[in-house]
Amino acid sequence: MIEAEWWEYDSVDEMANAVAGDIGFIVDSAIEARNAALLAFPGGETPMPIYTKLAEASLPWKRVTIIPGDERLVPMDSELSNVRAIAKTFLPIGARVVPITGDIADHKLAGNSADARLQDLSWPPDLVWLGMGSDGHTASIFAGPDLDDALNAPKARRAVGVMPDPLPPEAPVARVTLTRAAILSARTILITIRGQQKRELLEQAIEDGHSSKLPIGRVLAEAEQPIDIHWCP
Numbered sequence: 007m008i009e010a011e012w013w014e015y016d017s018v019d020e021m022a023n024a025v026a027g028d029i030g031f032i033v034d035s036a037i038e039a040r041n042a043a044l045l046a047f048p049g050g051e052t053p054m055p056i057y058t059k060l061a062e063a064s065l066p067w068k069r070v071t072i073i074p075g076d077e078r079l080v081p082m083d084s085e086l087s088n089v090r091a092i093a094k095t096f097l098p099i100g101a102r103v104v105p106i107t108g109d110i111a112d113h114k115l116a117g118n119s120a121d122a123r124l125q126d127l128s129w130p131p132d133l134v135w136l137g138m139g140s141d142g143h144t145a146s147i148f149a150g151p152d153l154d155d156a157l158n159a160p161k162a163r164r165a166v167g168v169m170p171d172p173l174p175p176e177a178p179v180a181r182v183t184l185t186r187a188a189i190l191s192a193r194t195i196l197i198t199i200r201g202q203q204k205r206e207l208l209e210q211a212i213e214d215g216h217s218s219k220l221p222i223g224r225v226l227a228e229a230e231q232p233i234d235i236h237w238c239p
């Protein structure tokens with residue numbers, strides 16, 4: 007079983023402070039070692055208060071590149087766009103925010119294009135920060151016809167296009183996502199989730215490991231680095 011450390015908080019605010027502090031430390035260490043930091047951030051609701059806290063930190067933002075770890079295939083000015091939320095918070099403070107999609111509607115082609123964009127970045131990421139959906143998806147590694155592509159793409163492949171099946175109600179659109187190999191190549195992996203139901207789901211997914219039916223269980227089963235999981239109700 008993987009090495010997972012759980013960090014529990016009483017409130018969203020407490021979790022946001024702690025996670026923002028941890029990410030600040032990751033950024034500082036990366037810049038000290040390599041003069042640059044590459045971070046992949048999740049979309050969805052949970053990370054938003056953490057984005058806000060993190061952006062208040064006085065860090066050398068000009069040396070920080072942030073990408074979405076997954077993206078919904080929607081116009082970049084759509085409320086559903088993950089990079090839009092990242093850009094809104096981190097562009098004004100000087101970070102470099104790199105979209106991983108353009109306006110390609112076909113998800114397979116969008117995946118190829120995202121992969122090409124990511125091949126231009128200095129890899130591996132210092133951090134891949136993940137969330138988890140209540141269906142057990144992480145990044146945009148979903149159940150459906152493209153699950154195997156996302157899990158078992160060749161190691162050098164950084165992103166693929168996916169059509170979730172069933173489509174998630176909160177954003178029922180095709181996606182591109184970091185592959186399992188790209189996620190696991192990160193120097194650090196951090197997960198943030200909220201609510202008792204997700205906690206039980208993730209605990210079970212980790213316990214089931216390779217035999218988990220949930221995408222997150224399949225991803226984490228191959229992690230070689232310890233994973234920090236931050237949770238609040």
Ligand SMILES: O=C(O)[C@H](O)[C@@H](O)[C@H](O)[C@H](O)COP(=O)(O)O
Nearest residue numbers: 048049050051052137138139145
């Ligand atoms: O773009 C996405 O859909 C995400 O990156 C996704 O993996 C997210 O992390 C989970 O769906 C959790 O979302 P919530 O935090 O909103 O529950």
